[in-house]
Amino acid sequence: MAPKKSSVPVPENWEDDDAPEEDETADLEAFQRQYEDDQSWTALQEDEYGRLRPLDFREEQRAKRQRLLSAAASASIRRGMIRYLQIIVDLSRASSIGDMRPNRLAVMAGVLQGFIRKFFDENPLSHLGLVIMRNGVAERLTELAGSPEAHIAKLQGAMDAGGDASLQNAMNVALDSLKSIPPYGHREVLILFAALSTCDPGNVMDAVKAAKERNVRVSIVGVAAEVHICRVFTKETRGEYGIALNERHFEELVFSHATPPPSLAGDTSASLVRMGFAHRNPDGIDGTAYIGAECKLGTGGFTCPRCRARVVELPCSCHICGLTLVSSPHLARSYHHLFPVRAFSEVPQAELEAVKAGAEATVVAKTSSEDGGSTCYGCLTELTVSGEDLTQDLGVVVRCGECKQLFCYDCDLYIHETLHNCPGCETMASHDQAANSEGQNGAETANMDED
């Protein structure tokens, strides 16, 4: 665990001002972090399983919850659900610098792969394309398309860096491919920028103007330092600009773009889109037919409800009649943005003790230990510390404002990040209906639930 020297070779004429080429590298090297002073292991402690965790893990948990809270608060904003996103990756020589480990390029590639999968997981009806900047030119790596694996395969084959970055060239390529998308689609560009300069054939401000005119939202994640032109780009097009402090922060910044952005007035013309919900055909002899534009004889597939043509996979547009074909789970995947789980509030330790004392009093009358107040409603973990054994401490305990159930920190994260249902409220939902049909008071039944 001894701090290693950076793996980037220091040029021999490190302080030689004669060679302009070397000078530029030296400039970039100046931004390299000094890991020698970074004694990160001192801020760690071991928990009961031998896991390492920071000393003030409660504070860290609170910070993470804070981000969740703000995310939940912005959930009421309307979002652009049908997105057309061009990702521009900076593969100039600045991306081979090793201030992120092993180098910026490897970190960017890894994060980007994760992002592409997450993007399609959250936006199944959206499209994505890749553009790379290298040697002063921009190259379209993949066309706007829907399949994550195709993008990732292409990306893995293109990972070598060199030359300068040109924002103008890259934006021209990106804007060109965003020209022909339907009017209701949200046009977005996400740039992963490693360089500290842009080397353009003309005025880069023209690209800013063009992006603004076409309602393209440009967001940038920088891995080096803030660059003025990036700030201008994002400000003019109402995008977001973030500078990564370290590898983890970089991943966080990039992944935040997987969530549909707020939809601004005038961004797109909202419209009702005609869609067909294709029926899945059974596999086997009964389901055999000519499938897809290539007319391959096969089994399974989906049938277009308008023209009865068969397509291979969803979502797509029918190759015969052009109808957009989806399945209802594609749409349902994004409904949690519309109806998010409210943020839970933290329960102070003192109150927990009181709850526990109350639970112990009633536990004699009730043989089942669950619903007994001091266990997590989701996973039944005991929430209060027994004695002074601090290693058993589970951290922050939270309570749902609607159903008043207690949850542990792990369940809180799981509920808000993955599940998007409050288990307590879901049980209450039908509960309330039953109560209402009885003409009962909802609050009354909630109390009964607790005791």
Place this chain on the structure above:
Amino acid sequence: MAQDSDKEDRSLLVILLEAHQGLWSQLNPETDANGTEEPRHLTLAGFLQQVLVFINTFLSLSDANQVAVIGMTSTTSSVLYTSPSLLSSSPVANPVEVSSNPSHEVLANLTILLREEERQTGDAAQPAALSGGLSRGLCLINKAVSSARAGGKRSALPRVLCLQGSPDATQQYIAVMNSIFAAQRSEVVIDACMLSGSESTFLQQATHLTGGIYLRPKLRGALLQYLLTIYCGFTFSRSHLELPQPLGVDFRASCFCHRRAIDMGFVCSVCLSIFCENVPECSICGTCFSNAPRTPAAKRKVGSAFTD
């Protein structure tokens, strides 16, 4: 090699029991004095007997198998039983705990649950909260998997078995779909056994998306046979078995305005709500589709959209 497969043959099975009293009169409309003899009939007692035999068989297959049973009624849900090794906060605890008897615990806790239900409401015809049961089950699984991973061990393979009797509750659509996607992301297999006479689109989609098995047994009285032959074995062994094949999956959506099942419809490009006819304004997010200036987003009518 043999050791490796031994390690992998561990399952964590979460069973969702829909067990409210109204269900049984729904399932057996013509009450028979000797109803248990009739293979198409299933009473609460018969149902519990068969499920408990199934649970005990499953547990006896491997001492590393873990079970959690969640009971769902129309008003509440409750964890009826969990394997002791599942709940112990420290992973080094002795997994061979012989003192617990699943049958006794399930029955005792179910009695409490049913009494609770009786006390709270007389309307027992309400369908049970499938979404609530699924959500709790997934929280349990999430905790078990993540604490096993943190302890440096591979967790048992998680799966969920839904034993549902009442028809789908359309107002739970979004919550159920959210649970299904969460299960899909955490690679939890959802199996389903539908006890009522009609198919369940929710459970069909759940099993299709998570790679589980959907079954609606013809002879409900012989439930145990179905459970043992289809749902008892380890997930990996399924590829070697001749199991019931799905007859296509109905992916039709239901419109938010009338709850009609449609195969072609209009989708709001802002919030992806589904409508069966061309509407001038989205009732969910308030977007106007005409060229008229936008009104501020109308307050969301979640209830009205999903309850009727």
